[in-house]
Amino acid sequence: xxxxxxxxxxxxxxxxxxxxxxxxxxxxxxxxxxxxxxxxxxxxxxxxxxxxxxxxxxxxxxxxxxxxxxxxxxxxxxxxxxxxxxxxxxxxxxxxxxxxxxxxxxxxxxxxxxxxxxxxxxxxxxxxxxxxxxxxxxxxxxxxxxxxxxxxxxxxxxxxxxxxxxxxxxxxxxxxxxxxxxxxxxxxxxxxxxxxxxxxxxxxxxxxxxxxxxxxxxxxxxxxxxxxxxxxxxxxxxxxxxxxxxxxxxxxxxxxxxxxxxxxxxxxxxxxxxxxxxxxxxxxxxxxxxxxxxxxxxxxxxxxx
Amino acid sequence: xxxxxxxxxxxxxxxxxxxxxxxxxxxxxxxxxxxxxxxxxxxxxxxxxxxxxxxxxxxxxxxxxxxxxxxxxxxxxxxxxxxxxxxxxxxxxxxxxxxxxxxxxxxxxxxxxxxxxxxxxxxxxxxxxxxxxxxxxxxxxxxxxxxxxxxxxxxxxxxxxxxxxxxxxxxxxxxxxxxxxxxxxxxxxxxxxxxxxxxxxxxxxxxxxxxxxxxxxxxxxxxxxxxxxxxxxxxxxxxxxxxxxxxxxxxxxxxxxxxxxxxxxxxxxxxxxxxxxxxxxxxxxxxxxxxxxxxxxxxxxxxxx
Numbered sequence: 001x002x003x004x005x006x007x008x009x010x011x012x013x014x015x016x017x018x019x020x021x022x023x024x025x026x027x028x029x030x031x032x033x034x035x036x037x038x039x040x041x042x043x044x045x046x047x048x049x050x051x052x053x054x055x056x057x058x059x060x061x062x063x064x065x066x067x068x069x070x071x072x073x074x075x076x077x078x079x080x081x082x083x084x085x086x087x088x089x090x091x092x093x094x095x096x097x098x099x100x101x102x103x104x105x106x107x108x109x110x111x112x113x114x115x116x117x118x119x120x121x122x123x124x125x126x127x128x129x130x131x132x133x134x135x136x137x138x139x140x141x142x143x144x145x146x147x148x149x150x151x152x153x154x155x156x157x158x159x160x161x162x163x164x165x166x167x168x169x170x171x172x173x174x175x176x177x178x179x180x181x182x183x184x185x186x187x188x189x190x191x192x193x194x195x196x197x198x199x200x201x202x203x204x205x206x207x208x209x210x211x212x213x214x215x216x217x218x219x220x221x222x223x224x225x226x227x228x229x230x231x232x233x234x235x236x237x238x239x240x241x242x243x244x245x246x247x248x249x250x251x252x253x254x255x256x257x258x259x260x261x262x263x264x265x266x267x268x269x270x271x272x273x274x275x276x277x278x279x280x281x282x283x284x285x286x287x288x289x290x291x292x293x294x295x296x297x298x299x300x301x302x303x304x305x
Numbered sequence: 306x307x308x309x310x311x312x313x314x315x316x317x318x319x320x321x322x323x324x325x326x327x328x329x330x331x332x333x334x335x336x337x338x339x340x341x342x343x344x345x346x347x348x349x350x351x352x353x354x355x356x357x358x359x360x361x362x363x364x365x366x367x368x369x370x371x372x373x374x375x376x377x378x379x380x381x382x383x384x385x386x387x388x389x390x391x392x393x394x395x396x397x398x399x400x401x402x403x404x405x406x407x408x409x410x411x412x413x414x415x416x417x418x419x420x421x422x423x424x425x426x427x428x429x430x431x432x433x434x435x436x437x438x439x440x441x442x443x444x445x446x447x448x449x450x451x452x453x454x455x456x457x458x459x460x461x462x463x464x465x466x467x468x469x470x471x472x473x474x475x476x477x478x479x480x481x482x483x484x485x486x487x488x489x490x491x492x493x494x495x496x497x498x499x500x501x502x503x504x505x506x507x508x509x510x511x512x513x514x515x516x517x518x519x520x521x522x523x524x525x526x527x528x529x530x531x532x533x534x535x536x537x538x539x540x541x542x543x544x545x546x547x548x549x550x551x552x553x554x555x556x557x558x559x560x561x562x563x564x565x566x567x568x569x570x571x572x573x574x575x576x577x578x579x580x581x582x583x584x585x586x587x588x589x590x591x592x593x594x595x596x597x598x599x600x601x602x603x604x605x606x607x608x609x610x
Contacts, residue, residue, distance in 0.1 A: 089488060183394060186531045207512040208526060218607050221513060221524035226491045259609075266610035296610075302523050303608045304564075305571035305601075 001141075003247040004043040004114055005032045005240070006133040007123025008103055009071070011056070013083035013096065014232055014279060021230075024280035025059045027080065028123035028146065031233035034284045035240025035271045036121075037065035038292060040248040042240075043117060045070035045133070047108035049077035049101055062285040070111050077102040090228050091205055110136045119247040122166070123236065124148050127158035134165060142246070142256055144168035146239060152178045164196040167256055170239050172203045185210045186217055199261050201242070203235050211265055215258035220265055223273035223299055230279045237275035237284070242268035270295050306446075308552040309348040309419055310337045310545070311438040312428025313408060314376070316361070318388035318401065319537055319584060326535075329585035330364045332385065333428035333451065336538035339589045340545025340576045341426075342370035343597060345553040347545075348422060350375035350438070352413035354382035354406055367590040375416050382407040395533050396510055415441045424552040427471070428541065429453050432463035439470060447551070447561055449473035451544060457483045469501040472561055475544045477508045490515040491522055504566050506547070508540050516570055520563035525570055528578035528604050535584045542580035542589070547573035575600050 012026030029046045036042040044066055048056075052073055060068050080103040083096030107129050117137045122130040122145040134143055143166045151159050152175060159179075163169060169192060173185055182188040189200040189212025199213040208221040245267040250260055270292060277283040317331030334351045341347040349371055353361075357378055365373050385408040388401030412434050422442045427435040427450040439448055448471045456464050457480060464484075468474060474497060478490055487493040490507040494517025497505045504518040513526040550572040555565055575597060582588040 184531055186529050204512070207509065208524075210526075210529070216606070217529045218609070219513075219526035219529055220608060220610065221515075221526055224491050224515070224522045224524055226489055262609060300610050301521070303525065303610055304523070304567060305525065305605050305608055 001040070001119055001247040001250065002043065002117045003036055003040050003119040003121070003243060004045065004070075004110075004117035004137065005029050005036065005121045005123055006045040006110070006130075007032065007125055008080055009046045009048050009052070010080045010082050011051075012232060012280070013081075014230055015085040015096070016090070016230055017086065017088050019229070019279075021279040025056050026082065026232060026280060028236045030281065031236035031275060032121060032123055032240035032243070033066045034063050034281050035237040035268075035275065036244030036247070037063045038271060038287070038289065039241070039244030039267070041065050041067060042244065043067045043070055043114050045108055045110045045114065047072040047074055047077075047102050047105075049073070049079040050075050052079045059281055059285065062281070070108065070114060072108040074102055074105070077105060084232065086231065090231055107132065115139065118142065119243060120144070121239065121243045122146065122162075123239070127151050127155050127162045131158065131162050131165070134162070142167050144170060144239075144243060146170045146236075147175065149175055149178055160195060163192070166197055168199045168201070168261075169197045170201045170203065170235075170242075172205070172235065176200070176202045186212060189217070198256060201265065203238060205231070205234070209238070209265060209269065211261060213258045213261055218258075218262045218265065220269055220303065223269055223295065224302060225273055225276070228276045231276050232279075234272045234276050238268040238272040240268070241271035266296065266299060270299055306345070306424055306552045306555065307348065307422045308341055308345055308424040308426070308548060309350065309375075309415075309422035309442065310334055310341065310426045310428055311350040311415070311435075312337065312430055313385055314351045314353050314357070315385045315387050316357075317537060317585065318386070319535055320388075320390040320401070321395065321535055322391065322393050324534070324584075326584040330361045331387065331537060331585060333541045335586065336541035336580060337426060337428055337545035337548070338371045339368050339586050340542040340573075340580065341549030341552070342368045343576065343592070343594065344546070344549030344572070346370050346372060347549065348372045348375055348419050350413055350415045350419065352377040352379055352382075352407050352410075354378070354384040355380050357384045364586055364590065367586070375413065375419060377413040379407055379410070382410060389537065391536065395536055412437065420444065423447065424548060425449070426544065426548050427451065428544070432456050432460050432467045436463065436467050436470070439467070447472050449475060449544075449548060451475045451541075452480065454480055454483055465500060468497070471502055473504045473506070473566075474502045475506045475508065475540075475547075477510070477540065481505070481507045491517060494522070503561060506570065508543060510536070510539070514543070514570060514574065516566060518563045518566055523563075523567045523570065525574055526608065528574055528600065529607060530578055530581070533581045536581050537584075539577045539581050543573040543577040545573070546576035571601065571604060575604055
């Protein structure tokens with residue numbers, strides 16, 4: 001089942017309490033696509049500037065299932081750049097800088113050959129850009145969106161319009177609270193279902209995730225992890241693993257039933273646990289399907305009741 | 306397998322953002338015993354004052370599996386009293402008052418007929434009192450202790466001595482961090498194993514729990530819950546369900562292997578989810594085994610991967 005992701009590619013600078021990396025490949029779209037590519041082919045629609053040099057392009061070659069024909073390199077523009085610093089408690093971070101660059105210009109145009117995409121993931125972006133992207137895929141069967149606190153704050157109306165059109169929403173616990181005013185993730189999730197989606201996934205970082213689906217609720221802890229190198233991209237890798245698994249495992253267009261989404265969450269959990277073992281895409285680039293399968297089996301034992 | 310609990314019985318005053326109760330039955334020992342009694346007979350060793358009137362005594366009658374022959378009513382003394390106020394975010398609370406009363410006097414003496422107890426749970430108390438209690442049960446097979454931040458702060462040496470003698474420790478995430486200096490519960494748990502226990506359970510409230518056992522690790526979310534009436538006693542009910550299940554399900558003295566403890570965690574999770582649906586012991590007093598079994602089955606579905 002063809003999967004497509006639209007969103008941001010960035011050049012990241014990341015400081016952790018013990019280490020740092022300057023100008024490494026990042027962005028929601030990047031982590032999502034890399035993670036999803038372990039399960040299925042994934043098409044990527046994004047725009048970068050002409051500062052996006054060959055070393056960055058080369059990273060995508062390590063993920064042969066990522067189709068980068070939809071990656072536009074815009075002459076005279078600058079790639080989105082972000083810098084962040086994680087505090088001693090790695091659950092908290094400060095933004096060092098944000099240079100929007102090409103993200104402040106017009107969005108990329110999906111190649112015509114992608115118009116038949118069935119599974120659409122709208123990674124974090126302005127909800128009106130997400131809406132325009134959504135409408136580029138008229139043959140879609142399933143659309144899922146991510147969002148962030150900024151859009152809940154400054155573009156709530158557009159976000160609500162988008163929510164009425166998508167099948168699923170992925171967001172973190174602070175965002176779900178901001179969107180609904182409810183602290184309890186199950187209460188918040190049910191309110192979000194009333195806005196349109198069939199399911200909502202609320203990410204809680206080290207505490208795992210919660211699924212609120214029209215057919216029931218689920219909850220999973222994170223994979224037990226003692227050494228986090230860099231949490232950047234954990235949520236996007238989680239979403240990539242989840243959507244990749246959904247797209248790969250299900251032949252019927254509409255199959256986003258509770259059991260399918262629930263199993264997909266576990267695969268998202270596992271791939272996210274690898275993503276945070278390195279800066280940038282380093283760990284995912286050398287990850288094998290055998291390692292993934294082994295950790296999935298371990299995770300089944302961890303949550304056995 | 307005979308289970309005994311030693312600890313505190315209290316008269317609680319609890320304020321939540323929407324309601325309050327004055328002078329209701331509480332205490333670590335009370336919640337533990339009530340929860341454990343759904344799985345097995347449980348012996349209770351605690352001391353109260355002569356202000357512990359018949360209404361409080363009557364609550365124990367609702368849990369016929371709780372043997373209260375070890376409950377000492379001390380003439381001229383006052384029962385331990387505690388008042389707490391939960392904030393809007395029910396994960397946070399302030400202490401309104403603490404009146405130690407009989408808890409500041411000499412500990413109760415376990416009845417001679419309890420000397421053959423096999424499973425011993427030392428609910429939160431000064432570690433030197435816990436140690437003295439532990440030594441009252443020379444035929445014990447398994448001993449598990451709870452503790453709190455106060456003792457980690459002012460009686461660390463005595464607590465470390467106790468840890469070298471017990472098979473398991475139950476504590477919350479803040480306490481595990483305070484005891485070890487490590488924020489990560491898996492890292493903290495492993496450090497605690499080095500102090501003696503075979504397993505450590507770290508409670509994370511609404512985020513569930515983590516088990517670090519010599520034979521592996523496990524993690525569970527909390528049971529999905531939208532309406533918490535009063536979180537008081539959740540941790541003690543959890544421990545009671547866990548120990549009650551361990552004591553009931555295992556005929557061999559030494560069976561605290563990974564699968565047994567892991568399954569017991571899930572039962573602790575379920576009974577704690579009922580305890581927080583009311584003030585005091587109200588919900589547990591009307592809980593049926595059928596309701597418990599139904600929720601356990603639901604929980605299995607919630608964490609299915």
